[in-house]
Amino acid sequence: MKRISLLGATGSIGIQTLDVIREHPEEFKLVSMSAGKNVELTRKIITEFLPELVSVQEKDDAERLKSDFPQVKILYGQEGLEEAAVFHKADILVNAVLGSVGLGPTLGAIRSGKTIAIANKETLVTAGHIVMEEAKRHNVAILPVDSEHSAIFQALQGEREKNIERLILTASGGSFRDRTREELQGVTKADALNHPNWSMGAKITVDSATMMNKGLEVIEAHWLFSLPYDDISVILHRESIIHSMVEFHDTSIMAQLGTPDMKVPIQYALTYPDRLPLVSGKRLNLAEVGRLHFTEMDFARFRCLKFAYDAGRAGGTLPAVMNAANEAAVAAFLDDRITFLQIEDLIEKSMENHSIIEKPDLETIQEVDKETRRYVKSLL
Numbered sequence: 001m002k003r004i005s006l007l008g009a010t011g012s013i014g015i016q017t018l019d020v021i022r023e024h025p026e027e028f029k030l031v032s033m034s035a036g037k038n039v040e041l042t043r044k045i046i047t048e049f050l051p052e053l054v055s056v057q058e059k060d061d062a063e064r065l066k067s068d069f070p071q072v073k074i075l076y077g078q079e080g081l082e083e084a085a086v087f088h089k090a091d092i093l094v095n096a097v098l099g100s101v102g103l104g105p106t107l108g109a110i111r112s113g114k115t116i117a118i119a120n121k122e123t124l125v126t127a128g129h130i131v132m133e134e135a136k137r138h139n140v141a142i143l144p145v146d147s148e149h150s151a152i153f154q155a156l157q158g159e160r161e162k163n164i165e166r167l168i169l170t171a172s173g174g175s176f177r178d179r180t181r182e183e184l185q186g187v188t189k190a191d192a193l194n195h196p197n198w199s200m201g202a203k204i205t206v207d208s209a210t211m212m213n214k215g216l217e218v219i220e221a222h223w224l225f226s227l228p229y230d231d232i233s234v235i236l237h238r239e240s241i242i243h244s245m246v247e248f249h250d251t252s253i254m255a256q257l258g259t260p261d262m263k264v265p266i267q268y269a270l271t272y273p274d275r276l277p278l279v280s281g282k283r284l285n286l287a288e289v290g291r292l293h294f295t296e297m298d299f300a301r302f303r304c305l306k307f308a309y310d311a312g313r314a315g316g317t318l319p320a321v322m323n324a325a326n327e328a329a330v331a332a333f334l335d336d337r338i339t340f341l342q343i344e345d346l347i348e349k350s351m352e353n354h355s356i357i358e359k360p361d362l363e364t365i366q367e368v369d370k371e372t373r374r375y376v377k378s379l380l
């Protein structure tokens, strides 16, 4: 029985993690969780899964939940999030919260010796150097949940790192993959949220449309697999059937394939190094798929991917700046305050405006994150 702490239980990854737990009650138990503002769903989850500790974003919501569930320890805010992550009865943290608020809880859980199943990209993007060093020091495994990194992780089982030529991340191209840059003028929020292959939270769906999602994944891959940026490439693959690949020095390429279903990588992170049947999974029928397509990545068309390679290569605080600017800009877009193309303008301006601090500690990263959000706000 693995005892799970789940951050972001009310989100897209959170709900699918609960599906996996529900499908294997003899294997997994939810012992602590966090949610943001979706109190109704939080109530349902508590009633069904009976976690011992629950944290929500707002104090008022916590007060209401306390009177409804007196047997449950209810917390709130960033402190509550961090406490849920280190709950003493949990063996593994599934971090599926959205945004850089996920960094502190990941570090806390590493320091208390928990295995980390990481969906929250912002943790590794903003502070990969600290997270990987702490994981090594505490002998804690960081298991990828993101589909591309899970694919690479699976393709690397039984292989030696020294034999890797490069990683090849696949990108669907997102909602606007068939449009030119000129055709991006005036696209709407509804258009952006219409991902061709995956059903995900709003922020990551917009990231996929700007290609920032792949940029964040390139930086994540750099930290997870300890490879230089020159050995990490991206290819457009419309179908999202090949979730990513590893090429070896002998020219052999190992790929992981499957239908686009996040329950597969979520469950693999929870069962690793074992596997379990995916109760509600759909088997891939390649004859039905028929053809797979691949296209060279166009960095001029997808500027955010270029920003991410630049930020990753420069290192220091620049990835944290890029990430915070992206979070603030996407939130503004989802709030109808800016156009789609302004997202990348705001990220570019924030990166240009910043003087990089080398080897930043946690406090510096958090300060730079706040400063960048203030800067983006001043530009709006």
Ligand SMILES: NC(=O)C1=CN([C@@H]2O[C@H](COP(=O)(O)OP(=O)(O)OC[C@H]3O[C@@H](n4cnc5c(N)ncnc54)[C@H](OP(=O)(O)O)[C@@H]3O)[C@@H](O)[C@H]2O)C=CC1
Pocket (backbone or CB within 6 Å): 007, 008, 009, 010, 011, 012, 013, 014, 034, 035, 036, 037, 038, 039, 056, 057, 081, 096, 097, 098, 099, 101, 119, 120, 121, 122, 145, 146, 147, 198, 199, 200, 201, 202, 203, 204, 262
């Ligand atoms: N969705 C996917 O398929 C994939 C997602 N990821 C990554 O996983 C992470 C989560 O993505 P996704 O599930 O799509 O996101 P969602 O927006 O669907 O869910 C986010 C979750 O985080 C909670 N939350 C948001 N902001 C805060 C906050 N400030 N404090 C506390 N809780 C908060 C939300 O609570 P509430 O809704 O209650 O307000 C919700 O539970 C992201 O980093 C994303 O990039 C990676 C690979 C695939």
Ligand SMILES: CC(=O)[C@@H](O)[C@H](O)COP(=O)(O)O
Pocket (backbone or CB within 6 Å): 146, 147, 148, 170, 171, 172, 173, 174, 198, 204, 207, 208, 209, 213, 214, 262
């Ligand atoms: C499901 C998942 O892992 C997402 O990160 C997905 O990769 C988004 O797809 P694209 O960014 O390739 O459009």
Ligand SMILES: [Mn+2]
Pocket (backbone or CB within 6 Å): 146, 147, 148, 217
């Ligand atoms: Mn992904």
